[in-house]
Amino acid sequence: MSVSDPLEFHLDRTDLRGLALLVFVIGLGLVYIALSVTYRRVPAEGWWGCGIVATVVLLGAVGVFWQRARRGRGLAEHITVDADGFHSRLHGRIPFEAITGYRKARDIAPLRWEHNAPSLVLTLTDGRQLRYHLDRRHYAEDILDYVGFVDAAVLAANGQAALVQREPPLGRQRLFDASPASAAETTPSLVGTDTDTQTRASGERRSSSASTAAGANRSRSDARASSSAQTDDAATRLGAANGAAVQRSTAQKAHQRKILSYVVLGLLALLVIVRLFGSEIRSVVNPSPFDGMKEKAPAAFELSKHRLARAIAAKGPVFLWGRPAPVAVQPVLLPNVTVHSGIGMPALDLMSAAGRISDFLLGGEAEGYRVALRYGEALARTPRTRVSQASVEGEGALYFYLIASDALESGASARPMRTRSWRVNYRDIETLPERIEESLQARPTLSLAMAEQWLTMTPSPYLFVTASAYHGMTEAQFDAVTQALAKYFAARGVDTASFATQRFDSGVIGPEKESDHDR
Amino acid sequence: MTDRRVSIASPSASSRVISGEVRCLGLTCDPPVEGRTLCRLSTDGGVFFFYREQFPELEEGAHDPRPGERLVLGASRLRDGSGWLHWLARENGGLHCRPESSWSWLLPIGLLSAPLMAWWMTQLPSDGVGWMTLQALLGIIAVGVLGLSLYRLAIRWHPTERALQRHLADGTDARHRSSLSPSPLPATPLSLEDGAHHGIGLVQGRAEHVRLVIETEGSGRYRRDYRRYHFRCGGGDFTLRSFHGDVGKVLDPVFYRRAPLFIGEGDRISLLTLAGDGEVHAILDAEDGRAQVNTQGAPYTRAGRWGTQAFLVFLFAFMLITFSIFILEEWWSQGKLPDVWAVREALSLFMGVNVVMSTLIAGGVGLIVDRIHKFYYGRRSHLPFERLLGIAYRWRIHNGRSTHLDEFR
Numbered sequence: 001m002s003v004s005d006p007l008e009f010h011l012d013r014t015d016l017r018g019l020a021l022l023v024f025v026i027g028l029g030l031v032y033i034a035l036s037v038t039y040r041r042v043p044a045e046g047w048w049g050c051g052i053v054a055t056v057v058l059l060g061a062v063g064v065f066w067q068r069a070r071r072g073r074g075l076a077e078h079i080t081v082d083a084d085g086f087h088s089r090l091h092g093r094i095p096f097e098a099i100t101g102y103r104k105a106r107d108i109a110p111l112r113w114e115h116n117a118p119s120l121v122l123t124l125t126d127g128r129q130l131r132y133h134l135d136r137r138h139y140a141e142d143i144l145d146y147v148g149f150v151d152a153a154v155l156a157a158n159g160q161a162a163l164v165q166r167e168p169p170l171g172r173q174r175l176f177d178a179s180p181a182s183a184a185e186t187t188p189s190l191v192g193t194d195t196d197t198q199t200r201a202s203g204e205r206r207s208s209s210a211s212t213a214a215g216a217n218r219s220r221s222d223a224r225a226s227s228s229a230q231t232d233d234a235a236t237r238l239g240a241a242n243g244a245a246v247q248r249s250t251a252q253k254a255h256q257r258k259i260l261s262y263v264v265l266g267l268l269a270l271l272v273i274v275r276l277f278g279s280e281i282r283s284v285v286n287p288s289p290f291d292g293m294k295e296k297a298p299a300a301f302e303l304s305k306h307r308l309a310r311a312i313a314a315k316g317p318v319f320l321w322g323r324p325a326p327v328a329v330q331p332v333l334l335p336n337v338t339v340h341s342g343i344g345m346p347a348l349d350l351m352s353a354a355g356r357i358s359d360f361l362l363g364g365e366a367e368g369y370r371v372a373l374r375y376g377e378a379l380a381r382t383p384r385t386r387v388s389q390a391s392v393e394g395e396g397a398l399y400f401y402l403i404a405s406d407a408l409e410s411g412a413s414a415r416p417m418r419t420r421s422w423r424v425n426y427r428d429i430e431t432l433p434e435r436i437e438e439s440l441q442a443r444p445t446l447s448l449a450m451a452e453q454w455l456t457m458t459p460s461p462y463l464f465v466t467a468s469a470y471h472g473m474t475e476a477q478f479d480a481v482t483q484a485l486a487k488y489f490a491a492r493g494v495d496t497a498s499f500a501t502q503r504f505d506s507g508v509i510g511p512e513k514e515s516d517h518d519r
Numbered sequence: 520m521t522d523r524r525v526s527i528a529s530p531s532a533s534s535r536v537i538s539g540e541v542r543c544l545g546l547t548c549d550p551p552v553e554g555r556t557l558c559r560l561s562t563d564g565g566v567f568f569f570y571r572e573q574f575p576e577l578e579e580g581a582h583d584p585r586p587g588e589r590l591v592l593g594a595s596r597l598r599d600g601s602g603w604l605h606w607l608a609r610e611n612g613g614l615h616c617r618p619e620s621s622w623s624w625l626l627p628i629g630l631l632s633a634p635l636m637a638w639w640m641t642q643l644p645s646d647g648v649g650w651m652t653l654q655a656l657l658g659i660i661a662v663g664v665l666g667l668s669l670y671r672l673a674i675r676w677h678p679t680e681r682a683l684q685r686h687l688a689d690g691t692d693a694r695h696r697s698s699l700s701p702s703p704l705p706a707t708p709l710s711l712e713d714g715a716h717h718g719i720g721l722v723q724g725r726a727e728h729v730r731l732v733i734e735t736e737g738s739g740r741y742r743r744d745y746r747r748y749h750f751r752c753g754g755g756d757f758t759l760r761s762f763h764g765d766v767g768k769v770l771d772p773v774f775y776r777r778a779p780l781f782i783g784e785g786d787r788i789s790l791l792t793l794a795g796d797g798e799v800h801a802i803l804d805a806e807d808g809r810a811q812v813n814t815q816g817a818p819y820t821r822a823g824r825w826g827t828q829a830f831l832v833f834l835f836a837f838m839l840i841t842f843s844i845f846i847l848e849e850w851w852s853q854g855k856l857p858d859v860w861a862v863r864e865a866l867s868l869f870m871g872v873n874v875v876m877s878t879l880i881a882g883g884v885g886l887i888v889d890r891i892h893k894f895y896y897g898r899r900s901h902l903p904f905e906r907l908l909g910i911a912y913r914w915r916i917h918n919g920r921s922t923h924l925d926e927f928r
Binding site for chain 1: 707709710711712713714715716717720721722724736751752753754755756757758792794796797798799818819820821823824894895903905906908909910912913914915916917922
């Protein structure tokens, strides 16, 4: 063929309208940011003026773009395709060799998206880019010619211009042109028209259409005579293809139903699995903090305990002053924190205790240590204070323990009397008696008179005075303290003759009863 | 643009109703299916569809309009320019009308009784199961009666129905009888040869041996009925299928806007198939000038757009209503009128929440639907649907009609 039928369609510079929208959105954001940054930093009149000017400039820019886009609508394009190129009314003559590349996309209107058409950008050797967007207002009239042109251009850009030459694009003119010359031009052929349809079906169709083309070529010599036979032939063939399509779609539906049933079965199986092994799956995917607590808590507690023991061992010796007791008595260092807050679940409590000890150590021992007294199996301690008990420079700390005598005799009483304990801080050893009185006055449950009265009774309770190097006590200082205390108690009729001073290398609790003591 | 030009040229007194005097060209009927027979009356003023069972006088077929007979008819306009027949006045003086609905007595009674029942419901004592059951029953009956009455009222007050009744009063009177302007029938076929053209298979000829079967797929809740046409055209046997039972089972014909799928026996049709899948995707019927296309599986179809837009609108409306209820309840519980700051806070919260959640939900659902579409129609997405639609559009335009295509699914 020499020249194809003209293809007529209307174009639209849609990209400009998209650009207008982009400019508007980005410009709006920029104006907003700029105005909010400069608000109250420039004089009010200037700010208002700048804002108005910026808004007007933005709207103007958008309007210019929009206007140009509007003017770009309805470009009437008129294209004739011939053997080695096409002639465009807008761009002139474009040979196929000049097309170096193409970009195909799709324009979809958001509100009427059934009116969507491919968009095409052709890149030419001289650097020009030809843009084709169909004008949606002329969708129904132009889509046939437009798609014919786009397909032909894509084929030509792919180097398959021979296909275009063999089968000219289908335009509106050929649909209703009854002239015999044009009718002779139309050769029913399908080769290469659906290049992007890589389905099995098209493969079948293509093989059958090859024979069609051969048949058409053969019958062109006496087209008039055999036209009706050929028509019948084409109809029969298409009818057979239709029957095959129905069978194929039935088979495909069965296939899809099979896949769907597999999917449903799989989902059911998944449901059953989740229902049966839900807790295991959850423990893997999202482990609960309580899982394995029973196993982990003792280990964690052991670890914290060892850390605490090492920290206490580094604190140096502790001192004890008191009369000899029938059981072993030893001052120990305890963190000034509430380690045990029982909620009734042993594993949780243990873990919580471990956590509190760790927190105490990691917090730089800010709460400080207090000196507790271990006698036999029991532990006496001063109450926890909110104020830190860490050692203060120049200040000594004594911990007094007043324990009923039957508490120290093992098995003597099922319920021993309560242990009294208090802490005395002092700066000067001379003021120690006043400090003791002050500290006892601060505790309404234990008046000094009662304590002194009790100490003179028989059997007298055991009084222990403890101190530690951690609170800055040295052996010499402790001797001075014990002498002062002996004098103090002697003045109040308490016999301290049998009292002795003991020194322990560290205030670490013995390994056997630690967990009990920590409670 | 095209729509306007064609509608001016089309034979119509108003945009909703086609009425006037025509000359009958022929009557074609489908085989009866489930007690309904879809018929097409071809006249020189256009084609008109009706169910034979609409008109008791026509059920036997002995009184069918003969070709050449003068008829006065009233029909509601369908989107593609054809009409749905509502009444028909014959040459011999007979008048075929749809019989008055057997539910028409319900309208006044229902409109009166529904408020009465509601009032009675509020007056009943509400202690005891029996009274409460009675109240619930009354409420359900009142709502049902009111709904049916409003439906009848909507039909009676529908502009199409009123115009039809007006035209019926005028048109059967010989003095006001006006002739419809002739329609450009029949349409010209395509001048292409049979065979394959750019991936589209074309067969032109007469549709013969038209058979109609109801196919059923699935069962129970998933049961779907399809109507499958088998016919012979130009020497080949073809078949096509569409959903059955959407039109005319529930709705009154006044509300019909879509023309039904119809292939008349002996029609000259141009049949377009896609070479990619071999199925019949368009039928250009030269007898009535209608282009019936099937774009099922195409990437962006009208039905898909409707579904997407309906889903988005539903999402937005649902979130708006839910959010408003929560906000209003909060304001109500505070016991004082909200000030401008409360309104601003609620607005900004609503915009943020709505944007985020809408995006999430629409994205998730869109992904799922896209996968499903790919699963079912993935092989069809590359077919040249646009060329097919282009041929149908050009055929409609060439024959002086609007660019509306009848989609069947």
